[in-house]
Amino acid sequence: MVKTYKKKTNRGDWAQESMEKAVDAVIEGKMGYMLAAKTYSVPQTTLERKVKASLENLAASSSASIKVLLGPKRPIFTEDEEKELCSYIIDMESRLYGLTTKDLKALAYNLAVKNNKPHPFNVQKQEAGKDWVQGFLNRHPELSIRKPESTSAARAAGFNKEVVDQFYTFLGNIYDEHHLTPDRIYNCDETGISVVPKTKSKL
Structure with missing residues (x-):
């Protein structure tokens, strides 16, 4: 004769819906583990494990979405705007007022601000970064960095x-x-x- 098994513990004796509500309450910061477990009648250790797994899944999905959205970097200025800036630099050089890289960084920052251009430039220093300058010079090989000659x-x-x-x-x-x-x-x-x-x- 087969004996009927009787549970000796209340392990697993909780509703899935209650566990989901407890997990949401902890993740949203409304309750701590102890209070959420008591409020929704779920075991605290299981709740902690479920919350940890949910947070890891959220982090993984957020990282994946960021990688998709990044893609290639969008240029700060349009092609015509960069050509105009390049012509200005050459014109200033012909007038014996060549711009330094620091002058170019400040000029690029001011142009972006005055034209309401989204930019990653340094707001405290009010200048563009080295990466932008290098990219700008690569896009315009007619420009080059030279050591200035002494002129009275x-x-x-x-x-x-x-x-x-x-x-x-x-x-x-x-x-x-x-x-x-x-x-x-x-x-x-x-x-x-x-x-x-x-x-x-x-x-």
């Missing part, structure tokens, strides 16, 4: 359209006056020639 203020101020036009007008008059032909014209610079001698010749 007088020389920089004297290099303008009026002075250059006056020089070529004077040069043309010399050609006409002396009837110089191309075979009588030589091109040379002052390398090795002292235009401002500091000592008198011994000869």
Whole structure:
């Protein structure tokens, strides 16, 4: 004769719906483990295990959704805006006011702010990052970082359209006056020639 088995403990003697409500209450911060277990008549150890599993599942699903949403980084400026910025840098260089990388970072930040562009730039320093500068230079190979050469203020101020036009007008008059032909014209610079001698010749 088979004996009828009688449970000696109340293990597993809880409703699934009650456990789900207890888990939600703990995750939402409404109750602690002890209070939730007592309120919904579920074992505390099982509740703790269920909450831990639910949190791990939530973390995994959130991580997966973030990886999908990231994708390639969207550019801060449009292609036309970057071309305009590139033209401005070249124009400033032609005027002997070349921009440093720090100037470029600050300029990019100000452009993004004034045009309400979403950006990851440093708000405290008010400048773009190194990664953006490197990417910008890669997209515009006509730009390059160079070490500035020493130029006197007088020389920089004297290099303008009026002075250059006056020089070529004077040069043309010399050609006409002396009837110089191309075979009588030589091109040379002052390398090795002292235009401002500091000592008198011994000869």
